[in-house]
Amino acid sequence: MTATATRPAPPRAPRAKRRGASRQKREMWLLMLPAMVPVLLFSVGPLLYGIGLAFTDARNTRVHETSFVGLENFTRMLSDEQFWASFQIGAIWSISVTVLQFLAALGLALLLNMNLRFRSVARVLAVVPWAMPPVVIGLMWKLVYHPDAGILNDLLGTDINWLADFSLALPAIIVVGVWTGMPQTTVVLLAGLQNVPKELYEAGEVDGAGRWRRFWNITLPQLRPVIVAITSLDFVWNFNQFGLVYVLTQGGPGGRTRLPMLFAYEEAFRYRAAGYASMLGLAMAIVVLAVLGLYLWRQMREAK
Template identity: 35%
Template sequence: MSQTTTPAEARTVQSAPPPGADSARTRTIGRVKRTLTPYGFLSPTGVLLIILMITPIIMVVSYSLLDRVITNKNPAFVGFDNYVEVLTDPVFFTAVRNTLVFTISSVIVHFAIGLAFALMLNSPLLKDRTKAFFRVLYILPWLFTVAIVAVLWRLLLSPNGVVNYLLGTAGLTDGQTEWLANPSTALAAVTFINIWSGYPFFMISLLAGLQGIPKDLYEAARVDGAGVVAQFRNVTLPQLRPIIISMALLDFIWTTQQFALIWMTTGGGPINSTEVLSTFTYKLAFTEYEFSVASASAVLVLLMSMVLAFFYVRHQKARD
């Protein structure tokens, strides 16, 4: 007896999905979810970057192309006139020179002091308690905020401060030197303060690098007859080179953007002797109310920082 199929049953059979269709659809949905999940986790950070970084940068760039922005309701488009005004200002080149002197001196001495202290703290000649004491002592400058550092050294370097008293007692000066108010000594003084407060960054990083060098390398060098200097030159420095380059680039970027320390000690004076790019830009905006010119100066600083950041990222990729 033959079995007949009604039209409704035939439509049901024809509309039924082929075998495995549900599993293929499930795999596709799962693949899409796995692809979008990382972006979902990154989306809050992306939104914050757009709001707090990308949007302000776009606004500053647009301000730099306008005339008398913020103070004028209808600012006119002036193109690159603000950049020309900044680049023809002699104070700008004074700020660039002071920034380079301040930054290069700080980075070099940061490295020298940090390496010397790191070698001492990694030396087997010192006992563990002695090392612990000096680690706490040497890292103290890094624990102070910029405001505390500025106030502390303003008191120490005042005409009636401890530094003048000690130098006067030793007969090295007359004991009344205006370290932060004298154009010939102000830049050296703020550079010294920045060195004092920043060398622990190098010290900690280099100490970690020294502790990661395999002991076998030093044993092999001693077997080959290498002395202490030869071991330092042929083993220690090559092993620390990636860390040194990374720390130097980071320190260079951070020091070029130093503002709070200089502003709270000298304010860029006296007579522009400690004027750097950050204080120069700040004064244009909030002292002279030239927001358009200040925006142009800020864009120039941003471009310089991007060049340094490019070399840092390139070094990190080469290191990886």
């Protein structure tokens, strides 16, 4: 594996290189063009436009004269109780789902990495949620949580409307979030586990380290880069989650599961406040970048 990756490119004659350079450049642009047009038109452009919209009073209606309002949306956001509630729910949701996903996936990956019987069953099952459309996952769990026809009340002998209960709705969707995101994390961690050199464990065993010590002193440090990468990605995905929660609760009951994405969506497409919703989007981007930056910076400092 390493032999193929690290071989340097063959040296070329400098004369040929210079003559071919401008032709090569033209060729490169020509090849990139078909992909660049849609990305610039439908992605980079709108992104910049969206950042600009955050500082206007734009409305999502045909007859409206948009004007620049400076930081008005920002001050409105800071005094908006719904904004604080929504971002708080977003924080609880994304942190707890990411942490639980990681712990559950690490446990499963460790089990799958051992020589247990029936692990192939678990292996296949562990990938299935990944293969399902988010909307179907949402509908499926709605059937599980259904107050009358659902299985959960029957199993627990309770009579609860899980997704409509003020204090239980958020934990209920967190369980679904963990179920949905566990497979990717498990597959990635399992791949990481399989790359830990066997010699390290053998050396540990010679030194008399028990199972727990080997896990703590060999497995975890070796997995560290993989763990940092996948938990960062999971956090971003969870914070930006929309479809799953939209299907399950639409942000209800009483806004108890209204993640920032759902809040911004409602502002933009129900109340047609495009400018304000863009400011919410900008705030989300800043939160994600700040948390990610802080986390990666700390991890890098500790690794040194």
